[in-house]
Amino acid sequence: MPSKSTHRRSRIAALAVATASCATYAVALTGTAHAATVAVHDIQGTTRISPYKGQAVTDVAGIVTAVRTTGSSKGFWIQDPNPDDDPATSEGVFVYTGSAPKVAVGDAVTVSGTVTEYVVSTGNQSLTEISRPTVTVVSSGNALPAATVIDAKSVPDAYTPAGDPAAGNSVNGLTLQPSAYALDYYESLEGMSVAIGSSRVVTASNAYDELWVTVKPHENRTARGGSLYRSYDDQNTGRLQVMPLNSTQEFPVADVGDRLTGTTEGPLDFNSYGGYTISASTIGTATPGGIERETTKAPSAHELAVATYNVENLDPSDTTFADHASAIVNNLRSPDIVSLEEIQDNNGAKNDGTVAADVTMSKLIDAIVAAGGPAYDWRSIDPADGKDGGEPGGNIRQVFLFNPERVSFTDRAGGDATTAVGVTKVGGKAHLTASPGRVDPTNTAWDASRKPLAGEFVFRGRTVFVIANHLNSKGGDYALTAQYQPVPRSSETQRHAQATAVNTFVKSVYAAQKNADVIALGDINDFEFSDTAKILEGDGDLYSGIKSLPKKERYTYVYQGNSQVLDQILVSPSIRKGGFAYDSVHINSEFHDQISDHDPQVLRFRP
Incomplete structure (x- = not known):
């Protein structure tokens, strides 16, 4: 049986047929004095890392199958038209040139260079490539290997x-x-x-x-x-x-x-x-597949409609106010209470100490009125400058938007960026010590992250406690294609601590009033099956409403081909027992012209 080196020499000989003149694409080869002469599948090997990583190789033969002339990773691909019989070894490899390559598709070439494993960020898999190449064009116009x-x-x-x-x-x-x-x-x-x-x-x-x-x-x-x-x-x-x-x-x-x-x-x-x-x-x-943006059902006179909507770094310079207003009025049917996430301060990403967001909110409320919606009122607490994460200078925060014609807000002074809201018992009922107030804001769980906003609302004489959340993002987690499997999810550590703090606060409400109507909602930044959700739910303290939907409808966000849940509305046992309707309103995540990457969520129930 012929050796692999014999096969390699045969390939080079075959590629040299009909050679008119050989052009050398000159980039000096650096490496060891004795470079290895190998085939593409030898370079690729049977694992993810080339057995020739860091080594110089010479006369790697192949047909140019594609050329990339734009972007930051210019180069070309070669493929050996005579594969080996091992399904684990690839027959193609990328040749990184750094500038527009001087080869054409169909060229038969030999490449000498250094085998590298290119990794963009820690934890990811690498791309096997030949860098610092010297390329010789042996012939042109060759048939390409079948895809x-x-x-x-x-x-x-x-x-x-x-x-x-x-x-x-x-x-x-x-x-x-x-x-x-x-x-x-x-x-x-x-x-x-x-x-x-x-x-x-x-x-x-x-x-x-x-x-x-x-x-x-x-x-x-x-x-x-x-x-x-x-x-x-x-x-x-x-x-x-x-x-x-x-x-x-x-x-x-x-x-x-x-x-x-x-x-x-x-x-x-x-x-x-x-x-x-x-x-x-x-x-x-x-x-076209024909999907259209969804519209939820309007609440009846006796139903309270509560929504959460991440408006993606909204600030006064944005051009999306009319679009968000139309979504709230026409697609969400003007909910009574809306938890808005990612409201930025009055000058957005300009980092000059500004923290107020009244201009941002006035512009949104005016746009809602212009779209035919109600004249909403709002409550929030300005964060300390630069302490809540998000886009530098933006000072994102959660905001309660509410329709004063349908629901009233119970204002109690004392809430600020660093004062923790508490719960007291008055006349057998739970009361917040500050409304709006922030949940445990000095807890290290909220370092460089958004603090929950708690508020007390009254609808048809019934008090409803609402906690608006925007938990720690998944930044820092490895991709599903990472080299480490199972995939490490380092961001969970902080999110779990945050979920624990929120659940502890919910328990304090129940300690004052066992049958209190409580809603914890927002951009939870985690899945309905995650440990974050389980910690929030506790021992029956809350229930994630999206789990009431058929499985095929449980998603609020689409990322790298996966439709998944990030936004949730969790309800107390009293609300769950009384019955509710839940809707994940798909208006953004599935569309190329989205105004946010999140779909809003709406809950309807009778307090």
């Missing part, structure tokens, strides 16, 4: 193996099992030309020319065509990101539930902002 078709049958149902405990749970050193795990399958194709057929869009296109599709038509399909993220062990294996190979290409505009019809083809790249990505030289056509 590997990725479809529902080829992608395994299991997402990833568990990492090696001896390596800190990293999967990098594990031998790839492409027939067993989706991430291993995709890794075995890294750098190779791949193609998908007509596929369902599961994250809308955006300003960065990114969208996500699934090659599995029926995998955890939502009621509106997305892919539901149901648990930490059900990551939706059919998801792939699609981006144009070059920014000069026309890119489709698509919403969740649309189809990317026809063939989408290009090298399978890996980037740490989206994982496995088809850098598409050929992009399918977006065919």
